[in-house]
Amino acid sequence: MHQNYTTTLKALALLYSAVFIFSAIDPFSRAVWVAEVIPAIAILSGVFLISRHYRFSKTSYCLMFIWLCLHTIGAKYTFAEVPFDWFNNLFDSNRNHFDRVAHFSIGLFAYPIAEYLVNRNLAKPFIALPYALFAIMALAAGYEIVEWWYAAIAGGEEGIAFLGSQGDIWDAQKDMLMDTLGALTALFIFVTQRRVFSFSQAK
Template structure:
């Protein structure tokens, strides 16, 4: 009897909760809508290559290396923002144009918003990965999301260059989305760093001063 109860509890622990299911449904709905409504299917496929890889990673690691529900929700929000950009290309994104008009900006800044969101939204999942998966000490966890964000952002800019100049010249400029800014790559990397810095600092302060926080978070 005790063994059966233990198995039931284990099965319940493995079952995704409501927030996780909601995040999945919202993301899949947004993702399908961007595919159906895209005006450049080749750019959509290029932009979503990393999305396919990210989803494959999350699915394969779900049983053995499960993130918290909060991390999955944050990842889902970021992916929704990213795939929405892929629907129109970042440089032609309607929300970016609305933001441009509202704030009297010189360019469409949707790409900058996504790079900032990359650092801001994924800092917590990255922190969790280092602490829970890799066993790094909590005291040093402030640094790792920032370091990882910088490394991944730099690698992404290299991938963008390769796509634009080497592999897919026809779709490359739409994918790159520099809009004439020669410092676009550096600014994007800085915004990702700044987002990760703010999120990591907030999480560390919250973890330090919240006595009810669980160990290792």
């Protein structure tokens, strides 16, 4: 079992390394790239640090790495410029919705949060689930504040590129909504799996 989780984590880390190298090559703005990559590296480091003492399920690792990959790709182009026309065309929209999808993927971290609390017997599911949801919502609000702060300091094209609002005055609120919807989706998956596995470690 331990070997299986180690193999999964190493495989995902290798995949992310390839995405990171791709992202680092000739980004749209090096300053924006550095600012965007810092939180991704911080979270990746946190995942590995926690994994030294606690093994998440394979589902958790996969869900966490979805955001890491999407965010790092967004860092290369800036989120407003990622080639994502096929998805935008589904909604007949001129706006690039890659950032919305990336924000949705942040919410997927609610799964490992709830899993950790339940498996470590730190909270019963009826406490762990809302805690995970509110943790993601708080993180989403905090990140929007950081975006505003950085954009205000950087100013100019760099600040606009980092903010990625694309002219939408409600961009921050919609981003937080996507974070929340992602968290609700992750917790639905968690509840569905754990009902099947009787709250044992998800496979």
